[in-house]
Amino acid sequence: MENEKRPELVIARIIEFLDAKKYIRARDEILKFDAVETAEALEEILEKPGIECAVILFRMLPKDVSVDVFSYLPVDDQLAIINAITDKEVKYIIDELDFDDMIDVLEELPANIVDKILEKTPKEERKLINTFLHYPEDSAGSLMTPDYISLQKNMTAGEAMAHIRAVGMDSETIYTCYVKDRGRKLIGIVSLRALVVAESDAPIAGMLNGDMVYVHVYDDQEKVSETFKRYGFLAIPVVDNEERLVGIITVDDILDVIEEEYNEDVERMAGVLDSGDAEYLDTGVFKHVASRLPWLIFLMISAMLTGTIIRSFEALLSNAISLAAYLPMLMGTGGNSGSQSATLIIRGMATGDLELRDAMRVLWKEVRISLIIGLVLSSLNFAKILLLDRESIWVAVTVCLAMLVIVTLAKCIGGLMPMLAKRIGIDPALMAAPMISSLTDLITCISYFTLATVILSI
């Protein structure tokens, strides 16, 4: 159905109805969507006709639908809606949200609004919420939910099922149940699957899987997503410093984390400082400048160094001005060769295929790859310089030798720099294209002009 509904047409129709103030018809249209699609439609409406229309439409949704839709909205849009609806409506939404979604919203709200919302919340729950609000962003604690099924070791499968039936509806996931001892320490897990297929009088102690994998509340979310990738679980328990179970993280929340970590990596590789979760168009011009300028200045300064090298060879250059024409090609090829290697090594280390102790094997492989690539590129250049540019054979020899040296050095640097970065505790993703290019530019100028001085003076 998803495919037949043509969402963009429905959204266009909804916006038409809104513009014509035919709100009931707009609502009837939007009710054809599921919650995810409704949220996406609201996002667009928030952008185009604007917040007034979006809030009118949001308020006309059935109450239970509205909470679901709200949970799928981006944080910014959630805040926009919260600011535009009554306190009572806010309270209803906050109460009905899954615990971890609620925490996400509360984290973004100003403290005085949070206090107002929590005013009438039972003391116990308020305490729990406050604990959760204090976990650092990006920690396992900030991702977890306290809504899980907790069983006693001496229960039977039948008792466990009865317990799940009694509390189950409120739990975000009931598919893995956690068994704790009296000190709230986690002693094992039982899957709902095992409970369902078991005889009802079978003791759960016999189905207990004690070989658990868990994370700590203060573990970074990157570690959490690694653990999910490694084990392929649906949920992972989170323990505190005393190894007591405090919550669980479900795999659906991890998909977002993986995307976030990925964006962070890619941005670092392109020399952009972490821009956070903000969307491109929602980020102001000055924030964009702030996240891009520092690296550009840093890289510009290192490029000035390259300029200084060129200045010191000015005498050579003015005698053989045609040498300058090959510099961009050599610098470009060096930079590209180096960043290819750097990218492959960064990825290899991120996925765990490559370790620091593989450095020598990486070097040996890059040297062989460079020699082959260098020879191919040099031959192409040699022919081009002699036949098309009609330069002297000595210029051709200089450029081709320089090419071989530059590709080899660039690939070795590209291969080793990310490993070195990791060794000294810097994120290897920072050693990507821009950094490697700056370094290879410098090396390119030095090798090229040194070779030229030697060869052309013969």
Next chain:
Amino acid sequence: MENEKRPELVIARIIEFLDAKKYIRARDEILKFDAVETAEALEEILEKPGIECAVILFRMLPKDVSVDVFSYLPVDDQLAIINAITDKEVKYIIDELDFDDMIDVLEELPANIVDKILEKTPKEERKLINTFLHYPEDSAGSLMTPDYISLQKNMTAGEAMAHIRAVGMDSETIYTCYVKDRGRKLIGIVSLRALVVAESDAPIAGMLNGDMVYVHVYDDQEKVSETFKRYGFLAIPVVDNEERLVGIITVDDILDVIEEEYNEDVERMAGVLDSGDAEYLDTGVFKHVASRLPWLIFLMISAMLTGTIIRSFEALLSNAISLAAYLPMLMGTGGNSGSQSATLIIRGMATGDLELRDAMRVLWKEVRISLIIGLVLSSLNFAKILLLDRESIWVAVTVCLAMLVIVTLAKCIGGLMPMLAKRIGIDPALMAAPMISSLTDLITCISYFTLATVILSI
């Protein structure tokens, strides 16, 4: 525990025992690991002492553990082990693997070995396996499993639970059950959670969620992972062209897909042709060359064009040789500015934040960002050229004006090229750093030398 066991020490101990031929003790050590850790240890052993040791150890594992461990090994290592064990052992492993893991292994084996393995498989299952083997790699069909719970519309919750108990153990996931009509068309889903909390005589027709999300067998895996990210489901049904349910895809298999798609993206952005799943060290030198050389040649040719531009300004250059010293800095800054923008736009489009119709807003934002960045970088350069390099004010003006023009053009090109690529159906990731740098190099040379000609001839 994971943290306390110090896996690297245990592995070192296992390898010592293997070297000393103390196989029983090696096995006792490895049994301390869970299946994932055992698979990781075997991977290392396959690399270092080698296949003989790994196979001895693998054979000593309890049979059920060995299948589990096998399923966590990378495909290459799975094939190495299959080639080293007896046909009977292979048959046992293949039979015991989850259906989708089995398909993954069979896909990699030569056809004659597959035929031999399938010889004694019941006809019906052989037919199913053959169907699955024919779905294109990277399609939804190649990711799915036919092991799901299928219910009748007229069942009660109690009957459904009884059915699940009867068949459940073999299903990869029993947490979502699928209801089909007589023509095998999917008409709705029921979660195990709903069944567990329902009264046992409640008809499932009442719990049916008919607003389903599904994918088609031939959909690309990227679409499948987008759907998972969008909805946060644990499993998604897969239908054929007649909309009949043929299998389901579970979220744990999607984590690998996301990683794969991510690697593909990053490699494309660095100008490396798709290297597939192969690990860096396992890939031969010539394969590395093949995946890197084409882009290097392509980019080198475009850099030659830049060289041609420089040659055409040779007269200007020999009159003002110091201009050459600023070329690397301008080219570097242009390239970096452009690839920052390109990366942000590529990511924005990948996550759905940016659409093609946003092109004008992107352009307007990039222009404002560039002007600020360009002014800051120009001022720094102006001071440096006058105070440190002691060049004439006209050189400084030329370089600074060029900087402003180049940053602005580079950022606009970096912002629009990925959108243009998407518009004409090319993967935007290809428009990243290397492509953008080549283009900005060309623009840098033209703007810089044109400005120089005009300003310095005054």
